Amino acid sequence: MSERGNEAGTVGKALNVLDQVAAFGRPVRFSDLLESSEYPKATLYRLLQTLVQQGMVSFESERGVYALGVRLVRLAHQAWQTASIAPVARPYLDALSLEIGETVHLAQLDHAQVLYVDKRNAAVPVEMYSQAGKVGPVYCTGVGKAMLAWSRIEAQSRIIEQQSYHKFTDNTLTSRRALRAELDIICSRGFAYDNEEHEPGIICVALPILTQGGHVLGGLSVTSTTARHSLESLAKLVPHMKSTVSRIAEDAESWRFPEQIKEHA
Amino acid sequence: MSERGNEAGTVGKALNVLDQVAAFGRPVRFSDLLESSEYPKATLYRLLQTLVQQGMVSFESERGVYALGVRLVRLAHQAWQTASIAPVARPYLDALSLEIGETVHLAQLDHAQVLYVDKRNAAVPVEMYSQAGKVGPVYCTGVGKAMLAWSRIEAQSRIIEQQSYHKFTDNTLTSRRALRAELDIICSRGFAYDNEEHEPGIICVALPILTQGGHVLGGLSVTSTTARHSLESLAKLVPHMKSTVSRIAEDAESWRFPEQIKEHA
DNA sequence: AACTAAGTTTCACTATTTGGAACTTACCTA
DNA sequence: TAGGTAAGTTCCAAATAGTGAAACTTAGTT
Incomplete structure (x- = not known):
């Protein structure tokens, strides 16, 4: 009820x-x-x-x-700046998007959902508010699975429980068991694919953004279509994405967990 | 207290x-x-x-x-779409910004403050979240004064009362009386100036966005510097802005107050 | 080991919230 | 124009949820 x-x-x-x-x-x-x-x-x-x-x-x-x-819009401005990694990641997203020329998503976990906090699309100019703030499912998106795979066991279990497992496409994982197995593979592979699991023809590679302590800050993905890429060709971008991800994590950590500033002297 | x-x-x-x-x-x-x-x-x-x-x-x-x-980011996405005129105004802002090549602001009134809901800057790429959501004073900004000038008398009085009248520059209006006089001038002129009243060297022209019924939906401004423009040269943009404003108002009205949709038959 | 500051829990007391029902518009319909 | 129906608003006694001083638990000093 x-x-x-x-x-x-x-x-x-x-x-x-x-x-x-x-x-x-x-x-x-x-x-x-x-x-x-x-x-x-x-x-x-x-x-x-x-x-x-x-x-x-x-x-x-x-x-x-x-x-x-409109009070929400004002609060959101602060929330986006304070609570999300988007402002920190912005320059790195710009650079990555420019270099690889594909759609880039930056996401975070919000309860059991994927929350997109920023996006770059090579073709059209940045469309922040129109895209950031959107939510999507965890179990059938690249960023979702990537973030989930590196989440701590309690959180992971809770989130796995809470998914709807709606079958969007032929490739959608539709059981907790299948998802758990996929998460294992993702962990050993080091990154996640979305093999047309959410939308037919849409594929992506995704990496988690991790702190040094292994805590999941968010996820980064590069999305394309089966017409332009295969999973294998997308995988070639992973090293590039890895360096982006680690730079974002580094900056985010020094921003979110700044060294205690001892009186300015 | x-x-x-x-x-x-x-x-x-x-x-x-x-x-x-x-x-x-x-x-x-x-x-x-x-x-x-x-x-x-x-x-x-x-x-x-x-x-x-x-x-x-x-x-x-x-x-x-x-x-x-992050729940706020999600809510804000909806708020921005639902409660603000930004999504409606977006294409018109794009066009205006492209044609005149100056910084364009779209704002709304939030209680007694100016809330910027969108921005275009010809030189650098769009920075939505970083700018939208910001607030500013009513009594010393172009959009603020423009929106206030066409507000209904009760709201106008209340807002005039609630301003701080902090003297940002030599030109800042610092009394209710001065502001009231300025609002009269703005009404008869048909648009508002910001003559370096908030920041030295920064000037702008601003128009209210009005419904057919005369209700204030928001404000639109074009900002420049004294180095590049005078108030007179900015005023030349007003006709162009007027047409933008009326198109935004038209779209906003049909979106926010749609005709009752009589069963599709 | 003794002290201190930061954060968390308790519990008797109160103020706020609750929701069925009655009331008021506003708009149909005959 | 009366009579009906639906939408929105207000009331108030009962029930619930919120309050905050003080006691307690950690964690970090000296």
Whole structure:
């Protein structure tokens, strides 16, 4: 029943409503939300009022519709800078993309999903907001599998449990067993493939971004089509990607875990 | 005492803490937050736990530091698409930027501040996340004044009250009276200037983006330096900007207030 | 071993949240 | 225009969740 379940306090409930508004992806009326809400009318109403008052949700009184508030855009700017490796990785992504001329994705794990935090596409200019922030499945994407393969055992198990194993293509892995086996192979190989597992004709190679301590910071992938590349030809890019990944990790570590700055003297 | 005051419920308090974490702009320890917090130790602690559990804040147990969570990046992606005019305006910004070759800003009002939601810079590639999400003052920026000038009287008064009137440069307007007078001039002129009021050497022209009903959707500005332009030469771009603005408004209206779609038949 | 600071848990007390039901618009329909 | 229906808003007693001083546990000094 409680699919996305959480033993929520008030804050959790409010954030659930926020997610719900986000899920519509367009301004919604109260009744639309009520229909798909697990909360009673009065409760939902009050939660929405709270969110509006807080600027997390905007309410257009003329139309009577709710939408996500701009306060989120401001928070996200900070979140992206603080919580993601994207600002650190930016110059390296630029360089990599320029040199190999293929689509590059930078991703992080968000619970049991892949969150894309940056992207480069050789052909068109950077499209950050339009691409960053998107989510995808872990079990059938290159970055997802790469990050999962090097995750710590508890987190890994939890995430493996939480996948949906929807069969997107003929090659999609559709069982926990198959995924576990694949993760083993990925670990010994040192990187992950996506062999048309999510979309037909789309293949990629992916590497995890690891701290010196072996903690997964994120994932980096290069994507192409079967028309232009084979897995083998993509694999040739791995050494190049490896050096990008280690430089990102190095920078990220010194940024996120800076040496204690002893008084400036 | 309660500067950012709100008669907050639990949700408000939690969001205050979220803002506080955001304000640091780097991973922070519990004691850093406690120092600058209005909440007692145990309360702050529990609020943080809630936020972490909800994925709005991430906690790195190794270092014992809190940072904004990636869930925000995901929400922001939706917020930017849903709540901002940026996705609609994107192609028009691209075109305008290309044709006039100067820095272009797209902004919206967020409470009493200017929130930049997109930017184009002819010289260097687009830097969305790094620029979008930034905030600035209303009373000394072109977009701010333009949006304020066409705001409805109640909102306008409220915002005028809430400005800080910090004197950034010799030209900064530093009183409500001066600002009101300037807004009158802007209204009759039809667009706003920023005559080095925020930063020395930086000037701009700005237009509001208005619905047919006269409601302020946002603002558009073209920025340059005194070295390259005078206010008069920037003013020559206004007709071009006017057409951009009206096209954005048109698209935004049909997107945000779509005709009721009568069953497809 | 004794001290100190940082972080975490407890628990009696309270303020907030809850949601069924009643109420108010606003808009159809006959 | 009355009568009906659906959408949105408010009420209030009961139930729940939040509060924070203080006690406690670590971890790091001296």
